Amino acid sequence: xxxxxxxxxxxxxxxxxxxxxxxxxxxxxxxxxxxxxxxxxxxxxxxxxxxxxxxxxxxxxxxxxxxxxxxxxxxxxxxxxxxxxxxxxxxxxxxxxxxxxxxxxxxxxxxxxxxxxxxxxxxxxxxxxxxxxxxxxxxxxxxxxxxxxxxxxxxxxxxxxxxxxxxxxxxxxxxxxxxxxxxxxxxxxxxxxxxxxxxxxxxxxxxxxxxxxxxxxxxxxxxxxxxxxxxxxxxxxxxxxxxxxxxxxxxxxxxxxxxxxxxxxxxxxxxxxxxxxxxxxxxxxxxxxxxxxxxxxxxxx
Ligand SMILES: Cc1cc2nc3c(=O)[nH]c(=O)nc-3n(C[C@H](O)[C@H](O)[C@H](O)COP(=O)(O)OP(=O)(O)OC[C@H]3O[C@@H](n4cnc5c(N)ncnc54)[C@H](O)[C@@H]3O)c2cc1C
Numbered sequence: 001x002x003x004x005x006x007x008x009x010x011x012x013x014x015x016x017x018x019x020x021x022x023x024x025x026x027x028x029x030x031x032x033x034x035x036x037x038x039x040x041x042x043x044x045x046x047x048x049x050x051x052x053x054x055x056x057x058x059x060x061x062x063x064x065x066x067x068x069x070x071x072x073x074x075x076x077x078x079x080x081x082x083x084x085x086x087x088x089x090x091x092x093x094x095x096x097x098x099x100x101x102x103x104x105x106x107x108x109x110x111x112x113x114x115x116x117x118x119x120x121x122x123x124x125x126x127x128x129x130x131x132x133x134x135x136x137x138x139x140x141x142x143x144x145x146x147x148x149x150x151x152x153x154x155x156x157x158x159x160x161x162x163x164x165x166x167x168x169x170x171x172x173x174x175x176x177x178x179x180x181x182x183x184x185x186x187x188x189x190x191x192x193x194x195x196x197x198x199x200x201x202x203x204x205x206x207x208x209x210x211x212x213x214x215x216x217x218x219x220x221x222x223x224x225x226x227x228x229x230x231x232x233x234x235x236x237x238x239x240x241x242x243x244x245x246x247x248x249x250x251x252x253x254x255x256x257x258x259x260x261x262x263x264x265x266x267x268x269x270x271x272x273x274x275x276x277x278x279x280x281x282x283x284x285x286x287x288x289x290x291x292x293x294x295x296x297x298x299x300x301x
Contacts, residue, residue: 001035008041013048015138018162026065027106029099030115045164055080059172062126064110064165068094069101071109071122084175086129089197092181093125098189110165116151118256119192119212123151127217128197128209129174138162148209148217154256156216177201180280182273183212186261193261194269198277206236206281208274210246213266215256220245242278246271 009025010017018024021040025031031042050063052070062071072094074080075087096119097104097112112122113133125131127148135143135150137160147168150158159165180198185191195212199205203223210218222237222245237245250270255263278284 001032003032003035003039003042005037005039006042009044010041011044011047013043013045013050013136013164013166015136015162015164016140018043018138018164020161022162024114024164026108026111026114027067029103029107030111050167057172058169059175060084060170062109062131062168062170064108064113064167066109068097068104068107068109068112068122072104084172086175086177086179086199089125089128089179089181092183093121096121096124096183096192096195098185098191109168113147113150113168114157114159114165116153116155116157116216118154118215118258119195119260120151121192121195123147123217124192124195124197124209124211126168126170127151127211127219128179128199128207129170130207131168131170133168134166135159136164136166142166148219151216154215173201174199177207178281180277182276184269184273191260194266194273196270196273196277198274198281200281204236206278208242208277210250210270210274213256213261213270214250214254216254218249218254220249236282237278239275239278242274243271246274 021038022043023031023039025042025044026046045065048065050065052063052066053074054061071090075090081087099107109122112120113126116123131147133145133147133150135145137143145158152158177199182196183192184194186193192212197209199207201207206222208220223235252263255266257263
């Protein structure tokens, strides 16, 4: 799409150069699809030179400019899946981004997170692994925020004007965890309507991350130590404890409503897939009947 209001494209990743009317340009697959009638400059971060993926003993750092195609290749690196089995999620999450190789070669991890669509698969991946975003601010500040808290609503982030997402750190403790992935879409090649990821950490914590069905990521933590020092929900949940925790964490209005799924369907499938994940990770047979959410007011939704 032509963007007729653009006066300049500037190659920079310096938040001090950001002014009102500017937008950070990464892969451009959103900016050039949706267009804009207000933007005046695009600040192109694609030539910032940030290494796409850096592995250290402490985990993995994904540059915001890492493309979906570069990320997809990560699990093929020798030995990484053995060391960090949770990287199996990388390909399932990339595959949830139903687009051609042309889009995968341009779209970036940071652009996906900052676009903040409920069906943003990089949000699902990074939130589920307790990824921490490093954010550069105008004036030279640097701050960190869990990815799960960076996305605050449909198309909304906690980024302040001019702030730039620099990278996402995925901690080794999460990468070593056992994981379970569930995704539903209304059609074969459709956008995610429900995407849940479970993680069983070495300390016994069970972490469930709900995305796509909700307007922003929702995380439930049972047992173990939470990564940010916040409280957890007690020991390993049974089916009804899990359903109760979902009830408490996701009010009706938080379920997303668009062409990719009605809120009642998303809610129902969230409970069903959450129970499947709970049973899989805790090594139990699920006693969940077909259907999902417990009825409200005695009526099956
Ligand atoms: C065919 C097709 C299918 C798609 N399917 C999906 C899908 O299933 N799920 C989904 O979520 N999206 C989907 N998209 C949308 C889009 O491609 C992705 O969200 C992509 O990851 C955006 O990345 P980008 O680098 O192209 O972002 P850009 O277009 O460059 O930027 C998007 C927005 O993020 C901001 N931004 C980018 N990088 C940063 C940064 N580092 N710091 C701060 N702000 C930044 C930009 O200013 C802009 O507002 C699809 C697009 C197409 C064309």
